[in-house]
Amino acid sequence: MTHPTPAQTGITPGETAEQHAHFEARIARGEKIEAGDWMPAEYRRQLIRMISQHAHSEVVGMLPEGEWITRAPSLRRKTILMAKVQDEAGHGQYLYHAAETLGATREDMLQALLSGKAKYSSIFNYPTHSWADVGMIGWLVDGAAIKNQTMLAGCSYGPYSRAMVRICSEETFHHKQGKEMIVAYAQGTPQQRAMAQDALNRWWWPAMMMLGPHDADSPNSGVLTRWGIKLKSNDEVRQEFINEHVPELLEAGLTIPDPDLHQDEHGNWRHGPIHWDEFWAVIRGEQGLNKERLGARQAAHDDGAWVRDALQAYTDRQRAVAAD
Amino acid sequence: MTQPQYPSSDTQWPRWEVFKQDAPNRPHQAVGSVHAGDPQHALLTARNVFVRRPAAVSLWCVREDDILTATPEELTTNFALLDTPGEAGTYHVGVKRTNKRSMTFVDLSGTVQASGSGDALRQAQVMHPDVLAWMVFPETAVVRTDEDPGTVESWFAPAKDKTYKQQQHYGVIGRHVGELKRAGLMPGRAASEEGA
Ligand SMILES: [Fe+2]
Ligand SMILES: [Fe+2]
Numbered sequence: 001m002t003h004p005t006p007a008q009t010g011i012t013p014g015e016t017a018e019q020h021a022h023f024e025a026r027i028a029r030g031e032k033i034e035a036g037d038w039m040p041a042e043y044r045r046q047l048i049r050m051i052s053q054h055a056h057s058e059v060v061g062m063l064p065e066g067e068w069i070t071r072a073p074s075l076r077r078k079t080i081l082m083a084k085v086q087d088e089a090g091h092g093q094y095l096y097h098a099a100e101t102l103g104a105t106r107e108d109m110l111q112a113l114l115s116g117k118a119k120y121s122s123i124f125n126y127p128t129h130s131w132a133d134v135g136m137i138g139w140l141v142d143g144a145a146i147k148n149q150t151m152l153a154g155c156s157y158g159p160y161s162r163a164m165v166r167i168c169s170e171e172t173f174h175h176k177q178g179k180e181m182i183v184a185y186a187q188g189t190p191q192q193r194a195m196a197q198d199a200l201n202r203w204w205w206p207a208m209m210m211l212g213p214h215d216a217d218s219p220n221s222g223v224l225t226r227w228g229i230k231l232k233s234n235d236e237v238r239q240e241f242i243n244e245h246v247p248e249l250l251e252a253g254l255t256i257p258d259p260d261l262h263q264d265e266h267g268n269w270r271h272g273p274i275h276w277d278e279f280w281a282v283i284r285g286e287q288g289l290n291k292e293r294l295g296a297r298q299a300a301h302d303d304g305a306w307v308r309d310a311l312q313a314y315t316d317r318q319r320a321v322a323a324d
Numbered sequence: 325m326t327q328p329q330y331p332s333s334d335t336q337w338p339r340w341e342v343f344k345q346d347a348p349n350r351p352h353q354a355v356g357s358v359h360a361g362d363p364q365h366a367l368l369t370a371r372n373v374f375v376r377r378p379a380a381v382s383l384w385c386v387r388e389d390d391i392l393t394a395t396p397e398e399l400t401t402n403f404a405l406l407d408t409p410g411e412a413g414t415y416h417v418g419v420k421r422t423n424k425r426s427m428t429f430v431d432l433s434g435t436v437q438a439s440g441s442g443d444a445l446r447q448a449q450v451m452h453p454d455v456l457a458w459m460v461f462p463e464t465a466v467v468r469t470d471e472d473p474g475t476v477e478s479w480f481a482p483a484k485d486k487t488y489k490q491q492q493h494y495g496v497i498g499r500h501v502g503e504l505k506r507a508g509l510m511p512g513r514a515a516s517e518e519g520a
Contacts, residue, residue: 036398093373097356166427176494247509267511315361
């Protein structure tokens with residue numbers, strides 16, 4: 001006979017029903033759980049997993065767009081893109097901080113990313129083929145991320161929720177600059193229109209998939225929902241994303257690459273079947289640029305070693321001087 | 325501060341809590357943390373991470389080891405926090421007041437004279453009995469940006485001039501959401517409210 005695991009019940013051996021009842025009552029009252037409060041070990045474990053993955057996604061997310069900084073078509077576009085990529089670095093920092101409040105260390109998390117043990121959003125394993133991809137990523141990928149992050153801003157863990165509030169206010173800029181760029185190209189020369197359409201053809205489905213598997217296939221949702229970490233299901237968040245973006249993309253004169261897309265009687269836009277085989281293949285690193293992304297991350301880490309060494313030498317020297 | 329429950333490696337730089345002041349006469353607020361080897365490194369990193377947008381006139385950084393935080397729940401199970409030792413002197417007190425959505429953890433609300441960290445926490449608890457968390461740290465542990473106008477200008481003005489980082493810079497692109505809704509192209513309510 002098999003026993004249910006903590007991941008299923010949320011209860012780890014040694015924890016009492018009273019502790020759980022008290023904890024869940026706090027969440028039901030809308031209280032935020034702070035770092036020093038009692039929490040189920042499974043709550044801590046799930047949060048560290050989620051937050052560190054989220055942090056890694058922000059950090060790896062710099063790579064596909066960062067490649068285009070030197071090739072931006074104008075100084076204005078270049079400064080915007082630099083600011084966006086810099087923001088993503090900052091988002092990674094906010095999130096690593098949130099995970100640290102739960103006892104995870106920066107070094108362990110970085111190590112898990114570089115060794116390939118930790119996951120990050122598979123959306124960043126897709127290549128960026130043209131400049132219009134930068135705009136489309138801002139509009140669709142940051143747009144999808146905002147839907148997810150707005151939900152997480154209401155989550156029960158204080159430090160994660162606060163990081164999300166801060167991130168969302170900055171993501172709105174990422175979304176707007178992308179939308180502005182694509183709308184301009186969609187109304188531009190035939191070449192520009194073709195470039196925008198091509199970018200939409202390649203990014204539409206990955207953006208849909210980045211909001212996660214269908215609810216029926218989402219293994220972690222039970223305790224995450226019960227403990228107020230996930231306030232909406234993947235399908236609900238995806239529906240919000242589609243409802244906002246479909247009319248705007250159509251208005252821009254673009255064609256969404258989904259022949260089954262239609263509005264139901266409530267006005268909700270309904271999408272056709274999603275090809276999850278591709279999603280899982282990218283997650284497993286069999287398809288896409290997983291190796292290249294981690295290689296670039298590792299190279300950045302190695303290339304920065306001399307800076308860390310110099311800072312350490314300075315710190316040691318200051319201490320030695322202070323001790324004299 | 326709460327003890328990590330996972331083994332921590334000792335090679336990472338110490339963590340510094342960052343406090344940001346948005347305008348003169350506003351409280352410093354805890355915004356998050358950075359890792360740094362020395363005070364200048366901490367302040368510079370804090371600016372890069374937490375002040376990429378306008379609205380800052382001052383930053384403070386305090387080493388994690390010098391900070392004592394507690395929630396009411398924590399104090400019911402761990403009275404020993406009130407006996408945490410420390411140097412006698414001036415302590416800053418920060419409090420968290422609401423569960424509302426926020427970007428910041430605690431607001432600094434003033435200072436007390438205390439015989440140590442635990443004593444400062446005890447006083448904070450008496451002064452602010454109905455809050456959601458307390459934080460105390462000694463004045464001697466604070467490293468801060470200079471308050472002279474030149475420093476404030478050179479540290480914080482560049483972020484202010486980069487208006488393209490603000491969403492308002494882009495205005496309304498295409499038709500307004502309300503218009504799309506009235507045209508029936510977007511559902512009037514959020515999808516998550518349907519069928520509830
Ligand atoms: Fe981000
Ligand atoms: Fe973003």
